[in-house]
Amino acid sequence: MPCPALPDGFDFTDPDVLHQRVPLPEFAELRRAEPVHWVPQRSGVAGFGDDGYWAVTRHADVKYVSTHPELFSSYLNTAVIRFNEHIQREQVEVQRLIMLNMDPPEHTRVRQIVQRGFTPRAIRSLEDALRARAGSIVADALAGAGPGGGFDFVTQVACELPLQAIAELIGVPQEDRAKIFDWSNKMVAYDDPEYAITEEIGADSATELISYAMNMAAERKRCPAKDIVSTLVAAEDEGNLGSDEFGFFVLLLAVAGNETTRNAITHGMHALLTHPGQWDLYKRERPKTTAEEIVRWATPVVAFQRTATQDTELGGQRIAEGDRVGLFYSSANHDPEVFENPEAFDITRDPNPHLGFGGGGPHFCLGKSLATLEIDLIFNAIADAMPNLRLTGDPRRLRSAWLNGVKELRVSHA
Numbered sequence: 001m002p003c004p005a006l007p008d009g010f011d012f013t014d015p016d017v018l019h020q021r022v023p024l025p026e027f028a029e030l031r032r033a034e035p036v037h038w039v040p041q042r043s044g045v046a047g048f049g050d051d052g053y054w055a056v057t058r059h060a061d062v063k064y065v066s067t068h069p070e071l072f073s074s075y076l077n078t079a080v081i082r083f084n085e086h087i088q089r090e091q092v093e094v095q096r097l098i099m100l101n102m103d104p105p106e107h108t109r110v111r112q113i114v115q116r117g118f119t120p121r122a123i124r125s126l127e128d129a130l131r132a133r134a135g136s137i138v139a140d141a142l143a144g145a146g147p148g149g150g151f152d153f154v155t156q157v158a159c160e161l162p163l164q165a166i167a168e169l170i171g172v173p174q175e176d177r178a179k180i181f182d183w184s185n186k187m188v189a190y191d192d193p194e195y196a197i198t199e200e201i202g203a204d205s206a207t208e209l210i211s212y213a214m215n216m217a218a219e220r221k222r223c224p225a226k227d228i229v230s231t232l233v234a235a236e237d238e239g240n241l242g243s244d245e246f247g248f249f250v251l252l253l254a255v256a257g258n259e260t261t262r263n264a265i266t267h268g269m270h271a272l273l274t275h276p277g278q279w280d281l282y283k284r285e286r287p288k289t290t291a292e293e294i295v296r297w298a299t300p301v302v303a304f305q306r307t308a309t310q311d312t313e314l315g316g317q318r319i320a321e322g323d324r325v326g327l328f329y330s331s332a333n334h335d336p337e338v339f340e341n342p343e344a345f346d347i348t349r350d351p352n353p354h355l356g357f358g359g360g361g362p363h364f365c366l367g368k369s370l371a372t373l374e375i376d377l378i379f380n381a382i383a384d385a386m387p388n389l390r391l392t393g394d395p396r397r398l399r400s401a402w403l404n405g406v407k408e409l410r411v412s413h414a
Contacts (some may be wrong), residue, residue: 004033011039012044012055012328013082015192018302019399024343027331036315039326042163043244046401047083049094051326053305054317057331059338059355061315063228065306065327066359071091072306072325074363075103078221081305081326082401091203100256100304100363113241114249115366117169123369129372133164142385142413148395149414150392154266154406161378165370166253166287171216171227183209184254192399194407205249213250217243253367259403260300261371264356265378266395266406267298271345273391274380275412278347283383292349293412296354297345299330303402304358329355331402388414 007027010017019021030037040052056062065072078101095101099110116122125317139155142149147247163177172180186205205304217233221243224230230240232249240248271294283288309324332355334342339349357365365371382389392412400406 002349004029004037006030007126009039009040012326013039013041013053013194013303013401015082015370015399015401018401018404019192019330021397022299022302022330022404024330024334027328027334030055030216031331031335032308035061038297040315045085046081047087048324049089050322052309052326053326054082054314055321055326055328057164057328057335058315059332059335059353060354063359064328064350065325066363069103069107069306069362071309071312072102073094073309074101074306074321076307076309077305079304079306079363080402081324098252099249100252103135104362106199106220107177109247110249111362111366112234113239113331114147117118118366120369122169122228123373126165127373129168130161130165131377132145133168134161134374134377137161137164137378137386138381138385144414148412149211150410150412151407153269153411154262155288155408157382158265158409159262159377160270161265165372165374166259169228169370170250170253171220171225171229176212179207179212180254180258185253186256187251187404188255188259188403190399192407194399195196207218207339209251209254210244210247214243214247216250217241217246233358242298256365257279257367257370259405261374261406263403264295264298264301264371265375267300267404268294268375268379269299269382269389270395270406270409271284273355273389275345278345282347282379283387286383287348288376289352290351290379291372292352293345293347293349293356293373294375296333296339296349296352298404299333299354299356300404301368301402302404303328327359329359333388334361389413 003054012023025108035058037055038052039055043049043051056065076098078095135158137157141151145151157182163181167174167177181345185204187202216229220229233246272282303326306325308321310321312319336342389411393410394408396408398407
C-alpha cells in the first residue's frame with residue numbers, strides 16, 4: 001500500500017485546519033493510499049495521555065467501527081476526539097454521564113427511555129408548531145434586516161428553529177432559549193479565540209445548563225404535565241430518568257440538537273446560494289431528498305472517536321487495545337465507492353446512505369427525524385419569503401477540532 005502524500009505533521013483534528021476548511025483533498029488521499037492511518041500527536045495535546053490516533057476515512061470502515069461497540073468503546077475516552085490540552089482527566093471522565101459517551105448495556109437502558117420523546121408520533125405532533133415558527137423566524141429576519149436588506153443568516157435564521165424545537169420538545173420556556181444558545185456555544189467554542197472561552201467557562205456553562213434541566217425535572221416530578229419531561233422523569237422507579245440523568249440528556253440535546261442542525265442549515269443555505277441551479281430547482285420542486293443531501297454535504301460533526309477495547313484489525317492495520325480511533329464522517333460522506341460524484345451538491349440524490357447522523361449502531365442519531373424536519377421546514381419558509389436571497393460575504397468559520405461550524409454568513413434579500 002503506498003504511503004499517503006500528506007504534509008509533515010498534518011493532523012485532521014488541528015483546530016486551525018477546520019478553521020479554514022474541511023480537508024477533503026487530504027481525506028481523499030488517505031482513502032486512496034491508507035484508509036486507516038496513524039496520526040501522531042504530542043502527548044496531551046488533545047487532552048489524552050497518548051501519542052496519537054488512527055484516522056478512519058472509508059465509509060465501510062466507519063460503519064464497521066460504529067456497529068461494533070464491543071470492540072470500539074465510547075466510554076473509555078469519550079466520543080470527543082480532541083479537547084483543550086489543559087483539560088484534566090477527571091473532567092474528561094465526568095462526561096461519561098452523557099449518553100453519547102456510554103457503551104451498552106448502560107447506553108441501551110438510557111436510550112430506551114429517552115427515545116420515547118423521539119417517536120414518529122412525537123415528532124409529527126411538533127410539525128405544525130415548528131412550521132409556524134419557521135415562518136415567523138424568516139419573517140422576523142426580513143423585518144429586522146439592515147440597510148440593503150442585509151443580515152446575518154446564522155443568528156437571525158439558522159440558530160432559531162433548532163433552539164425553538166428543543167424548547168418545544170422538552171418544555172423550555174421560549175424566553176429561556178437565549179440561555180440555552182449561550183451555554184451550548186460556550187461548551188463547544190473552547191478552540192476559538194474570538195470567544196475567549198476557557199475550559200472553566202465551558203465547564204461552568206455545562207453546570208448551569210445541567211442545573212437548569214435538573215430543576216425542570218424536579219418540578220415535573222412534583223407536578224407532572226403533558227410533556228416529554230414528565231414522560232421521562234415522572235416515575236423514576238418505572239424505568240425513567242433521574243433528575244441528574246435528565247440534566248445530562250438536555251446537555252446532549254443542546255449540542256447535538258442545536259449546534260449540529262444550526263450548522264447544517266447554514267451550510268445548506270451557502271450550498272444552495274453557491275449552486276444557483278440547485279436553488280432554482282429547490283424553489284420550483286421542493287424535493288424531499290434535500291435535507292439528507294444538506295446533511296451529507298455539511299456533515300456538521302466532522303469526527304467522533306472510539307477506543308479499542310482489545311487488539312484488533314481494521315483496514316489492514318493492527319489496532320492495539322487502548323488506541324483511539326477517529327471516525328471521520330466528512331470523509332466517509334465523500335467516499336466515491338458509495339456516492340456517485342460525491343463532490344457534487346445534488347438535492348435529488350437518492351439513495352443517499354450518508355453517515356451525517358452517525359455510522360449506525362447504538363449511537364445512531366436519536367434526533368434524525370426531528371433534524372430533517374427542521375431543515376425541510378426552514379428551507380420551505382426561506383424559499384417562500386426570500387426567493388431572491390443572495391450572499392454578501394464568505395462564511396466565517398468556527399475554529400474547532402471536530403465541528404464544521406460557521407459563526408457568521410452575511411446575506412441580503414434586496
